[in-house]
Amino acid sequence: MRKNGKGTKRKGPERSQGASGHSREIALKLPRDYSTEIRRRASELGYKTVSDYVLALHRFRSQVEEPEGTYRPHPALESPAGLPPVRPRLAFETKLGRVYSGDSAKLMRSELEPQSVDLILTSPPFGLVRRKDYGNEDADRYVSWFEQFAEGFVRVLKPNGSLVIDIGGTWKPGLPTRSLYHFELLIMLCRKFKFHLAQEFYWWNPAKLPTPAEWVNIRRIRVKDAINCIWWLSLTPYPKASNRRVLQPYSESMRDLLKNGYKPKLRPSGHDISDKFQRDNAGAIPPNLIALANTESNGAYQRYCRAHGLKEHPARFPSGIPANFVKMLTDPGDVVFDPFAGSCVTGEVCERLGRRWICCELDEQYVRGAKGRFRDTQASIWATGAGPTRTKPYEIYPPNALITNDREAPLVPDGGRGRPKRPTSDGG
Numbered sequence: 001m002r003k004n005g006k007g008t009k010r011k012g013p014e015r016s017q018g019a020s021g022h023s024r025e026i027a028l029k030l031p032r033d034y035s036t037e038i039r040r041r042a043s044e045l046g047y048k049t050v051s052d053y054v055l056a057l058h059r060f061r062s063q064v065e066e067p068e069g070t071y072r073p074h075p076a077l078e079s080p081a082g083l084p085p086v087r088p089r090l091a092f093e094t095k096l097g098r099v100y101s102g103d104s105a106k107l108m109r110s111e112l113e114p115q116s117v118d119l120i121l122t123s124p125p126f127g128l129v130r131r132k133d134y135g136n137e138d139a140d141r142y143v144s145w146f147e148q149f150a151e152g153f154v155r156v157l158k159p160n161g162s163l164v165i166d167i168g169g170t171w172k173p174g175l176p177t178r179s180l181y182h183f184e185l186l187i188m189l190c191r192k193f194k195f196h197l198a199q200e201f202y203w204w205n206p207a208k209l210p211t212p213a214e215w216v217n218i219r220r221i222r223v224k225d226a227i228n229c230i231w232w233l234s235l236t237p238y239p240k241a242s243n244r245r246v247l248q249p250y251s252e253s254m255r256d257l258l259k260n261g262y263k264p265k266l267r268p269s270g271h272d273i274s275d276k277f278q279r280d281n282a283g284a285i286p287p288n289l290i291a292l293a294n295t296e297s298n299g300a301y302q303r304y305c306r307a308h309g310l311k312e313h314p315a316r317f318p319s320g321i322p323a324n325f326v327k328m329l330t331d332p333g334d335v336v337f338d339p340f341a342g343s344c345v346t347g348e349v350c351e352r353l354g355r356r357w358i359c360c361e362l363d364e365q366y367v368r369g370a371k372g373r374f375r376d377t378q379a380s381i382w383a384t385g386a387g388p389t390r391t392k393p394y395e396i397y398p399p400n401a402l403i404t405n406d407r408e409a410p411l412v413p414d415g416g417r418g419r420p421k422r423p424t425s426d427g428g
């Protein structure tokens with residue numbers, strides 16, 4: 001980092017050695033929003049520098065222009081850290097778990113026993129989309145890359161087990177439209193690999209920033225994208241599960257009802273509300289919307305990475321996400337597998353909840369950083385601050401809670417095709 005004349009920090013040109021060891025600087029002139037977005041994306045996908053990311057995109061572009069039949073997976077998908085998939089090796093073990101360093105598709109073929117896993121729980125690298133006005137090639141590439149893992153999942157999962165995939169949507173570069181890759185993935189898993197969609201969950205992250213700023217803050221034609229999809233799949237329509245493990249505190253009105261009673265009656269919707277609703281079941285059955293900010297303190301993990309000069313994983317999920325599904329879908333002693341383990345949040349959650357677990361991660365640096373999670377796992381996940389400690393509900397307003405005047409807020413002409421003359425970046 002260097003300072004410019006006004007004393008604010010400015011990033012200097014990056015130097016990437018490239019495969020040959022020689023490098024040359026090329027100055028790129030990009031609108032500020034794009035350069036921020038590119039930096040964020042590069043770091044999210046695990047590239048060390050923006051140059052490495054641009055190089056991978058270029059290689060991909062060159063491949064795309066090769067004749068039909070020479071398809072190779074997108075390099076950023078095959079190996080987000082720019083590493084070739086390698087034969088997995090056991091990196092370290094804990095009381096209940098094992099961490100492998102290497103390619104999980106290979107691990108599932110070579111190391112894991114058929115039908116040995118009760119729950120596969122993971123957050124795969126998100127699809128990298130490329131500019132294409134029509135068609136859905138980005139999604140096609142992602143889905144065909146994923147098939148090697150799907151084959152492994154079918155092999156190692158027990159017949160009554162579950163597969164839970166946390167996957168965020170993404171925008172098509174340069175367009176205010178969305179990629180379909182995560183829906184295509186779901187359809188491929190169900191159609192080709194015969195998974196059942198047990199239920200879809202939506203994870204709402206109240207702390208998510210409004211991106212891409214161009215569509216949300218500047219042109220004001222889209223709203224904040226604050227949801228990840230979580231596909232819960234299974235090989236049978238009846239995977240083992242219980243919602244009793246994930247009950248939530250009753251709402252104030254329900255507590256009132258339990259205290260003061262309720263007169264059974266027919267609701268306007270036609271539902272007959274019987275007196276069974278007065279039974280105290282020790283908590284409310286949660287909806288399939290999970291509200292959880294991704295602002296969890298990862299103190300011990302971060303301190304360990306810093307002390308050992310290791311990069312922290314940039315796309316960690318909060319422990320409340322794996323904890324929810326580990327509790328609902330497995331018993332103590334069951335085996336949980338995370339094939340795209342990153343910093344091994346899933347492993348830490350399982351260790352603290354008494355489940356056996358296996359994590360596999362391609363990037364050696366993340367594997368080494370993950371060790372920092374397992375130095376003190378005696379305390380319960382709920383007591384350490386590493387776990388989901390917030391118990392207060394989040395607030396979300398119903399639509400039209402703020403009355404706006406149509407005339408004072410006209411629709412954006414041309415659907416935002418052009419930039420406003422005086423962009424307002426007020427965050428809305």
Ligand SMILES: C[S@@+](CC[C@H](N)C(=O)[O-])C[C@H]1O[C@@H](n2cnc3c(N)ncnc32)[C@H](O)[C@@H]1O
Pocket residue numbers: 046077078079080081085102103104105122123124125126313315316317318339340341342343344345346360361362363366
């Ligand atoms: C979205 S991150 C997972 C983050 C993780 N849930 C956490 O909270 O730390 C996806 C990870 O998959 C890893 N990955 C990509 N391809 C892989 C492969 N073939 N085998 C194992 N890991 C892979 C990437 O290096 C990346 O760290």
